[in-house]
Amino acid sequence: MQLTSCSGSNAEETTNAESAAAEKLVSIDTTKIPGGKYGAAVRYGRELMLHTAYYIGPEGINGHYTGNKMNCTNCHRDAGTRPYAFNLVRSFKDYPQYRAREGRILSLAERINNCVMRPNLGKPLPLDGKEMISIMAYLKFLSDSSNVAQVKKGIKNLEVELPDVAASSDRGEVLYAQNCERCHAKNGEGKMRFDNVTYEYPPVWGLLAYRPGSSMHRVVKLAQWLKGNMPYDKTEVGKPFLTDAQALDIAAYVNDDKKHKRPLPKTTKEVDYPNYDEKAIDYDKGPFKDPFTEQQHKYGPYKPIIDFWEGKGITPTI
Ligand code: HEC
Ligand code: HEC
Numbered sequence: 001m002q003l004t005s006c007s008g009s010n011a012e013e014t015t016n017a018e019s020a021a022a023e024k025l026v027s028i029d030t031t032k033i034p035g036g037k038y039g040a041a042v043r044y045g046r047e048l049m050l051h052t053a054y055y056i057g058p059e060g061i062n063g064h065y066t067g068n069k070m071n072c073t074n075c076h077r078d079a080g081t082r083p084y085a086f087n088l089v090r091s092f093k094d095y096p097q098y099r100a101r102e103g104r105i106l107s108l109a110e111r112i113n114n115c116v117m118r119p120n121l122g123k124p125l126p127l128d129g130k131e132m133i134s135i136m137a138y139l140k141f142l143s144d145s146s147n148v149a150q151v152k153k154g155i156k157n158l159e160v161e162l163p164d165v166a167a168s169s170d171r172g173e174v175l176y177a178q179n180c181e182r183c184h185a186k187n188g189e190g191k192m193r194f195d196n197v198t199y200e201y202p203p204v205w206g207l208l209a210y211r212p213g214s215s216m217h218r219v220v221k222l223a224q225w226l227k228g229n230m231p232y233d234k235t236e237v238g239k240p241f242l243t244d245a246q247a248l249d250i251a252a253y254v255n256d257d258k259k260h261k262r263p264l265p266k267t268t269k270e271v272d273y274p275n276y277d278e279k280a281i282d283y284d285k286g287p288f289k290d291p292f293t294e295q296q297h298k299y300g301p302y303k304p305i306i307d308f309w310e311g312k313g314i315t316p317t318i
Pocket of ligand 2: 074
């Protein structure tokens with residue numbers, strides 16, 4: 001693996017034909033949402049993804065569940081249908097699923113609640129409540145309306161090449177000022193919308209942003225998402241603006257907890273990755289079952305970690 005060239009953008013990495021095909025597979029026709037009770041649930045589920053804070057935020061009109069004013073669609077863009085933005089079109093089919101972070105099989109509802117609790121700093125939605133049932137119905141509709149058998153896992157996010165050097169928060173700081181600050185602000189707190197219901201530009205750190213233990217808090221994961229999505233006004237589907245190295249450096253800066261505050265987990269009882277040998281390579285909290293430090297797990301170089309595990313016949317999670 002080597003560093004991709006630093007000149008220009010990475011647009012050539014995903015060919016237009018490839019991304020057009022991917023886009024087509026997950027393009028959802030919302031006029032096809034059926035009538036009746038099921039259709040009503042699908043519609044409300046979609047609304048909840050788009051306007052989470054309005055319905056179930058700290059001042060939500062239908063309940064107070066999420067602890068910040070971010071919407072699911074801020075990350076799962078276009079209500080979970082955009083390619084390379086942690087697309088959710090396959091999710092209904094892919095769960096229940098074994099999750100290393102919890103060390104057990106999770107239902108889709110439990111996985112949804114992970115996002116309600118972690119990036120959205122909330123309390124879990126009741127499993128039999130209208131909101132959970134509607135989000136599930138919406139994800140079922142997404143899965144039924146696309147040819148899920150053909151929707152490859154790769155549509156969830158773009159890959160980034162992992163360089164032989166560690167990602168640098170200091171280089172990322174300079175890149176953040178150039179590419180991100182005009183929307184997400186110098187202090188990372190984003191910009192509230194005029195009506196104070198939700199954000200125009202969501203926060204990327206600070207006490208109202210996603211918390212440690214969210215997948216976005218892992219440097220490689222965030223870099224993959226940034227490559228497919230940011231800067232907002234310069235990145236098209238399958239046409240990244242940032243190089244892989246830039247995405248990693250910016251992710252290192254955004255997720256640098258020595259420079260920025262983030263919310264603390266609500267309970268100290270939470271044990272992520274109970275089986276230490278299943279930790280994602282960029283998860284930054286020990287103990288580890290390999291000889292690498294927290295610093296190296298967080299920022300890389302990741303290749304020696306991957307080589308270590310592959311040497312034991314194990315394909316590590318990234
Ligand atoms: C700050 C960003 C962020 C927000 C906000 C967010 N999520 Fe997530 N979500 C993630 C990340 C990152 C993952 C893990 C993606 C991966 O590992 O491929 C994820 C995973 C998921 C999954 C599992 C997908 C799969 O197929 O494995 C579901 C379902 C989900 N989120 C639903 C939601 C819902 C519903 C909301 C709103 C209540 C929400 N998320 C809010 C970042 C976010
Ligand atoms: C032109 C304004 C703009 C610029 C520039 C921009 N963003 Fe964003 N960003 C947005 C918007 C708007 C969203 C919400 C997207 C949505 O809801 O579809 C977002 C969402 C995000 C999210 C996910 C939600 C959250 O807050 O956790 C992250 C992380 C993020 N941006 C980081 C960055 C980084 C890093 C850069 C620089 C490389 C950047 N953005 C540049 C407007 C911008």
